[in-house]
Amino acid sequence: MKVRSAHRHAEPPELVDTDELAQMLAEDAGPPYVDRRRQVRRTGRRGARVALAVAGVAAVAVAAGVAVSAVVDDSRPTAALTATPRGGGQGNGLVYCPPSVLWGDDVYFRADLADVVSPADRLGSGVIPDCNDATSAAEVTGTETTVFAVEGVPPSVAVTRAGDTQAAYIGRGYFTVLAGFPLRPDDAKPVDELAGCSETETVRFTGTARIFPPQQLDVRLAEASDTLGRAGGALVRNVRVDSSTVVRMTDAHGVPHIRDGAAVTVTAERCLSGDGRGRLVARLIEGRA
Amino acid sequence: VAALDRLLAELQPLVVRSVRLIVGAASPASEDAAQEALIDVAKGISRLRDPTAVRAWALRVAAARALKVAQQERRAVLIRRTLGRMRPESSALSPAHDERRRLLREAFAQLPPRLRAIAVLRLYVGLSEREAAEVLGCSVGTVKSGLHDARARLAAVIEQAGVRPRSAGGVPKGDAQ
Numbered sequence: 001m002k003v004r005s006a007h008r009h010a011e012p013p014e015l016v017d018t019d020e021l022a023q024m025l026a027e028d029a030g031p032p033y034v035d036r037r038r039q040v041r042r043t044g045r046r047g048a049r050v051a052l053a054v055a056g057v058a059a060v061a062v063a064a065g066v067a068v069s070a071v072v073d074d075s076r077p078t079a080a081l082t083a084t085p086r087g088g089g090q091g092n093g094l095v096y097c098p099p100s101v102l103w104g105d106d107v108y109f110r111a112d113l114a115d116v117v118s119p120a121d122r123l124g125s126g127v128i129p130d131c132n133d134a135t136s137a138a139e140v141t142g143t144e145t146t147v148f149a150v151e152g153v154p155p156s157v158a159v160t161r162a163g164d165t166q167a168a169y170i171g172r173g174y175f176t177v178l179a180g181f182p183l184r185p186d187d188a189k190p191v192d193e194l195a196g197c198s199e200t201e202t203v204r205f206t207g208t209a210r211i212f213p214p215q216q217l218d219v220r221l222a223e224a225s226d227t228l229g230r231a232g233g234a235l236v237r238n239v240r241v242d243s244s245t246v247v248r249m250t251d252a253h254g255v256p257h258i259r260d261g262a263a264v265t266v267t268a269e270r271c272l273s274g275d276g277r278g279r280l281v282a283r284l285i286e287g288r289a
Numbered sequence: 290v291a292a293l294d295r296l297l298a299e300l301q302p303l304v305v306r307s308v309r310l311i312v313g314a315a316s317p318a319s320e321d322a323a324q325e326a327l328i329d330v331a332k333g334i335s336r337l338r339d340p341t342a343v344r345a346w347a348l349r350v351a352a353a354r355a356l357k358v359a360q361q362e363r364r365a366v367l368i369r370r371t372l373g374r375m376r377p378e379s380s381a382l383s384p385a386h387d388e389r390r391r392l393l394r395e396a397f398a399q400l401p402p403r404l405r406a407i408a409v410l411r412l413y414v415g416l417s418e419r420e421a422a423e424v425l426g427c428s429v430g431t432v433k434s435g436l437h438d439a440r441a442r443l444a445a446v447i448e449q450a451g452v453r454p455r456s457a458g459g460v461p462k463g464d465a466q
Contacts, residue, residue, distance in 0.1 A: 014441070014444040014445070014448060015437065015440035015441055015444050016393065016440045016441075016443040016444045016447070018412055018436075018440070020393070021393070021397075021408060021412050021439075021440065021443070022412040022413065024390060024393055024394060024397070025310055025408070025409060025412055025413040026413065028309075028310060028314035028394065029306035029309060029310055029314070029413060030305075030306060030309050030314060031305075032301060032302030032305060032306065033301065033302075033305060034305055034320050034323050034324045034327065233335065
């Protein structure tokens with residue numbers, strides 16, 4: 001007969017059931033994206049770094065979701081809503097939700113154009129999305145609103161909505177600073193992103209346009225001139241578009257428009273001096289076959 | 290680029306949820322940590338040489354970030370508690386469905402981050418002991434004893450509170466290496 005040692009007779013410690021623990025973990029895992037409602041607001045260098053990185057990750061790869069899924073399907077209207085750097089709007093946490101309205105399959109971002117917006121035909125129901133970092137259109141929650149066309153402008157370019165008809169909501173890829181933008185007032189002061197920059201150099205690069213967030217152009221590089229100092233595959237962020245930028249890409253109505261995901265060739269001036277040092281300002285944006 | 294984006298999108302839920310659970314679902318730092326882990330993954334993914342190992346690599350990156358944050362948080366919580374400036378971390382937990390689950394949740398949040406990581410990788414992500422060991426850079430034995438230790442500690446806390454642990458289950462299936 002086998003005699004077991006004393007310690008083997010000792011009562012084994014009680015253990016929590018693995019199924020129960022696994023179930024609790026599954027319950028606590030939370031949403032598949034970063035929940036910005038729960039994020040603590042950070043200040044200083046770390047906060048800025050995270051915010052900037054997330055914008056980049058989101059635009060190229062995150063929503064962060066965080067938003068990573070934000071850019072996976074460019075056709076999703078939520079894409080640009082999920083992870084943009086803080087800078088205003090109605091958001092909380094590290095990121096902001098630019099005021100926007102969803103109508104049909106498109107997302108439109110608010111631009112204050114009080115003097116030029118006249119509501120026209122009722123287009124139908126839209127949604128003012130909550131700032132909740134949805135990662136797909138199906139997950140968007142928000143408040144229903146009525147969307148109107150803006151007089152003289154195709155609905156793909158801009159719409160307005162009930163309760164905020166002094167504002168235009170601009171379609172993605174349209175830049176309000178461009179002279180060719182139909183809602184730009186004739187007497188609007190030109191925007192010069194190179195103002196105060198005494199020394200510049202010309203750079204040229206090709207790649208894929210990312211319109212994210214509104215009024216900002218990022219380009220995923222395919223090729224670049226040596227002076228840019230960036231290799232193919234890199235993301236050039238925040239290529240400024242100002243009133244002197246020529247966009248040789250138009251929508252079906254002839255309005256200058258850079259489609260998100262379009263292949264582009266950009267000729268830009270890089271500022272080498274002053275406060276704007278390092279800033280890239282597009283001078284010519286062309287489509288690329 | 291599109292393929293990379295897709296890959297990242299596929300990895301995101303796993304990374305975010307694993308980090309959140311390791312740091313502590315109730316911790317205010319968990320979402321920041323999840324976000325930073327995503328950034329780590331996005332930054333490093335293009336340099337990954339073996340695409341077949343991407344999931345394990347992403348988990349390794351996520352776990353490293355989560356452990357770093359969790360350890361910082363744990364230190365911060367202990368300091369704050371010592372100074373008496375705040376109530377225990379458990380007070381910030383969301384209401385649980387029942388007393389037992391609430392206790393379990395609280396006890397899990399008090400576990401050392403490394404034990405939490407082992408539990409998350411084994412029981413939530415579903416890694417084998419060997420895979421979890423690779424992700425955490427430790428031995429299979431450490432993973433095995435870590436999960437046992439975690440379960441025993443959780444049971445002890447629950448028992449102390451006068452709630453008897455449910456019957457102890459075995460280790461997860463698929464463990465035979």
